[in-house]
Every structure is written in C-alpha cells, then in structure tokens.
Amino acid sequence: MIESDRPWDLIAETALSVASLTDYIRFLIEQDEELQRVWVTGEVSSANHHRSGLFFTLQDPDSSAAIKCVVWNSQVTKLAQIPIRGEQLIILGSIRIYRERGEYQLSVWQALPAGVGLQALRHQELRKRLEAEGLFDSQRKRSLPPHPQTIAVVTSPTAAAWGDIQKTLKQRYPGLHILFSPATVQGEQAPESIVNAIRRVEVDGRAEVLLLARGGGAVEELACFNDERVVRAVACCSIPVITGIGHQRDESLVDLVADAALHTPTAAAERVVPALAELYNQHQQRVVALQQSVRFSLETAQKQLQEKRNRLRRLRLDRQVQQEIQELAWKRQQLVRATTTQLQQATQHVEMLRQKLATLDPKAVLQRGYAVVRQQNGAISRRLDATRIARSAAELAVGDELLVQLGQGEVKVRVREVKD
Known part of the structure; x- marks a missing residue:
C-alpha cells in the first residue's frame, strides 16, 4: 500500500x-x-x-x-x-x-x-500645425480684384465643374480672358497635379486671380484638398486664390488658406467676377443717389439763403445804412468847415505877406519920387554887373557919367559939380 x-x-x-x-x-x-x-x-x-x-x-x-x-x-x-x-x-x-x-x-x-478615424486625426494634427504657422490668419488674406480682365481656372478638364464655370463667367462678364490650367483633382496623383497647375499659372503671369474648383464628392475623393503640398502651394501663390469645392459640411484645409472660399464651382465663378446687369443697376443707383444728393444740397442752400434774408430783415439793415449815411454827411460838413477855416487863415496870411512885399518893393519907392543913381566908368559901364549904386558924393568926381533910374524910365547925366 x-x-x-x-x-x-x-x-x-x-x-x-x-x-x-x-x-x-x-x-x-x-x-x-x-x-x-x-x-x-x-x-x-x-x-x-x-x-x-x-x-x-x-x-x-x-x-x-x-x-x-x-x-x-x-x-x-x-x-x-x-x-x-x-x-x-x-x-x-x-x-x-x-x-x-x-x-x-x-x-x-x-x-x-x-481607419477613417486615423485619417481624421492626421487631418487634425496637420490643421493645428498649419494654423500655428499662421497660414489661416485673416491678415494674410488678400482682396480679390473687383474687375479682373484675366483669370486662371485650375480643375479637371473632364469635370462638369469646368463647364459650369465657363458658362457662368460668360453670362456674367462677357469678354473675360480665361486661362485654363488642367489638373487631376482626385486620386493619389491629384496633389502633385494641382501643385503643378498652380505653378504654371504663376509662371505665365497674366492672371489676376486663380480659381481652384472641383465638383461634389465623397470625403475620400476630396482628400487631395487637405494635402499639405496643395495647401502650401495655395498659401504661397503670388496672386489671390478663390476656391469652389463641392462640399457643404466641412471646410478643407485649402479653403482655410485661400483668400476666398465658396462651396461650389458656380458660386466661386459668381464671386470672382461681377455681373454686368448688377454693375448697370449699381450705376443707376449711384446716379439716383447723386441726383438726390445734389437736390438735397440745393434745397439746403436755398433754406440757408432764405434764413439769411429773414435775418437781414430782422436786423433792419436799411436803417443802419441810413444812419451811416447821416453820420458820413455830418463828418463831411465838419471836414468842409475845417478846410474852409484853414483856407481863410492861409489867405489872410498870404495877403499880409503880399503887403509886406509890396512895401519892400524898390519900384514902389521910386514911384513915390525917389531915384536910384548908378555910377558908370568906361568899359566897366558896359557890363550890367559892373555898375554900382552911388551912395556918397565923395565917391563921385566931376565928369563921371551916372545912370539915374526913375519911377518911369532912366536918364544919363554927367557930374558937373560935387558938393559935400
């Protein structure tokens, strides 16, 4: 056991x-x-x-x-x-x-x-990284030209979006020059194809704005518009970029970095150029607004003028003018009186001086019976400035010739006798 x-x-x-x-x-x-x-x-x-x-x-x-x-x-x-x-x-x-x-x-x-969630995570991480670089900032966005003459379109040549864009542009803005840069917008080759199409537009240099478009599709079909290469190509494009990608729910990264983003190619084409009919209506509105402004300004000026007229009436300007006229007349009378007084005084003074001059006039003395005796000797007597007035008998000698000036006329005499 x-x-x-x-x-x-x-x-x-x-x-x-x-x-x-x-x-x-x-x-x-x-x-x-x-x-x-x-x-x-x-x-x-x-x-x-x-x-x-x-x-x-x-x-x-x-x-x-x-x-x-x-x-x-x-x-x-x-x-x-x-x-x-x-x-x-x-x-x-x-x-x-x-x-x-x-x-x-x-x-x-x-x-x-x-699966899809992993793609979403990668998309989220890329979005955060690009946002941190400032590629989505509103300050980077440029304004679209109001009246472009040449635009570039990047899309698939076989897509319905290309036909919709051409039709919309021709209807809204006839005569617009369209540069088409074809690209693949779906599949693995799409990102590189889109980047090359954008580069061709920049090298050409004629376009004023670039329209990047694609019709609607599943999320997987639109993956190329979330590719980092495409996003950076749009961000670095030398001309404004507008996107028209056919999705209604979520924005792609290309939409966030573009200067303007619409949800359909047709909407993007409508945004990039104005409609001639709208331009005409705007012109008419400006004409009406200008007329109203001129009419308002005229009415305002007329009201102001009438107010000034009423104000002048209230101020009795005619009475003020009459008072000024009376004051001027009184000042004129004062001026005439002062001038007359000064004239009389000046006249009297002149008369007094005339009388003094008349009293001192030698001719007046001669008229009273006096005479002026000038002595003349030989050659010297022939010169007027050589004659001199005889003031003393002692200056004379028998035989001297004298010129006697009377009140009326002159006489020549000869000295016969000198008495002292």
Whole structure:
C-alpha cells in the first residue's frame, strides 16, 4: 500500500501552487520585450468607467477573440481618442497579469482612431500645425480684384465643374480672358497635379486671380484638398486664390488658406467676377443717389439763403445804412468847415505877406519920387554887373557919367559939380 502511494507523493511534492504558476506566467509575459510595448487594433465591444480608471474590451472584428484593457485615471486625459463602444481603435500598451483572477489584460498608454478615424486625426494634427504657422490668419488674406480682365481656372478638364464655370463667367462678364490650367483633382496623383497647375499659372503671369474648383464628392475623393503640398502651394501663390469645392459640411484645409472660399464651382465663378446687369443697376443707383444728393444740397442752400434774408430783415439793415449815411454827411460838413477855416487863415496870411512885399518893393519907392543913381566908368559901364549904386558924393568926381533910374524910365547925366 505504501509503495503504491509513492508516485502521488512525488507529484504532490513537485506540483506548483496557483500563485506560483501565476507568478511564473506573469514573469514570462511581463519580461517579454515584444509584450512590454505592443500595438493592438480592434473594435471596442464594451466600456465601463470605474473610480480607478476606464475598463473596456477590445475585440477582433473578424473573430470572437477579445482582450480586456484598462486605462488608469492618470492616463485617461493623455489619450488621443477615448474608447467608446463600436469604435475602431489602435491601442498602445503592455501586457499585465491580473494575479487574483489569473487573467491577462492590456494596460493602455495611448488610443488612436483607426481607419477613417486615423485619417481624421492626421487631418487634425496637420490643421493645428498649419494654423500655428499662421497660414489661416485673416491678415494674410488678400482682396480679390473687383474687375479682373484675366483669370486662371485650375480643375479637371473632364469635370462638369469646368463647364459650369465657363458658362457662368460668360453670362456674367462677357469678354473675360480665361486661362485654363488642367489638373487631376482626385486620386493619389491629384496633389502633385494641382501643385503643378498652380505653378504654371504663376509662371505665365497674366492672371489676376486663380480659381481652384472641383465638383461634389465623397470625403475620400476630396482628400487631395487637405494635402499639405496643395495647401502650401495655395498659401504661397503670388496672386489671390478663390476656391469652389463641392462640399457643404466641412471646410478643407485649402479653403482655410485661400483668400476666398465658396462651396461650389458656380458660386466661386459668381464671386470672382461681377455681373454686368448688377454693375448697370449699381450705376443707376449711384446716379439716383447723386441726383438726390445734389437736390438735397440745393434745397439746403436755398433754406440757408432764405434764413439769411429773414435775418437781414430782422436786423433792419436799411436803417443802419441810413444812419451811416447821416453820420458820413455830418463828418463831411465838419471836414468842409475845417478846410474852409484853414483856407481863410492861409489867405489872410498870404495877403499880409503880399503887403509886406509890396512895401519892400524898390519900384514902389521910386514911384513915390525917389531915384536910384548908378555910377558908370568906361568899359566897366558896359557890363550890367559892373555898375554900382552911388551912395556918397565923395565917391563921385566931376565928369563921371551916372545912370539915374526913375519911377518911369532912366536918364544919363554927367557930374558937373560935387558938393559935400
């Protein structure tokens, strides 16, 4: 009996406890470098929030395989995508053993959207980066020319958008010169094709504005307008760019960087050029506004003139003028009186001086019976300035000739006798 029980004793001695086995498995798994940092993709089948963290199950959509995952509270805010039931995710984490239940689970560090969600995440990251560079700032946007004579169109030559643009431009602005730069606007080759088309327009140098257009389509078909190469080509374009991309929900990155963005090619064509009918209506409106302005100015001037007239009537300007005339007449009389007085005084003074002159006049003395005797001697007597007035008998000698000036006429005499 004892010999038969020995194999069981040996088994009992060599058997591992549950804790030992669990610790051994834990050691093997958690020390595996491949499992310390592993990416796993799957669909969230359940999710529960707990006070210690977020617990969810990631299931393989093609089979029933599943793995339990946990995101501790300290890591939840760092996730790019919060796990929600039904979403496809790419999970980064490490395998950990839950010792109490003998289960393994994935301790999650990061969760990224998979499929379409991953594209959305990349789109969001690119948008943030371009926005940080200032490519979407409103200060960068240029105004479109009001009356362009030459515009460039970048779109597919086989797309309906190209026909809609031509029709709209011809109807609204006949005579416009359109430069067509064809490009592929869908597929993997589209970004490079669009960039080359924009570059051709810039090298040509004639266009005043560039219209980048595409008709409606699915999100995947419009992916080229979110390509960084296309966005930077539009941002660096030397002429204003207007986009007309057929989507109604979300703006593409090209729309954000363009100088103007419309939701359809037709709307973009209507925006880039004015309609002649609208220009004519605007002209008529300006004419009417100008007429009204002139009429208003005339009426205002007439009112002001009438107010001044009324004000002049109230001021009795005619009475003021009459008073001024009377004052001027009184001042005139004063001036005449003063002038007359001064004239009389001057006349009297002149008369007094005349009388004095008359009294001192030698001719007047001669008229009273006096005579002037001038002495003449030989040759000297022939010169008027050589004669001199005889003032003393002592100056004369017998035989001298004298010129006697009387009140009327002159006589010549000869001295016969000198008496002293």
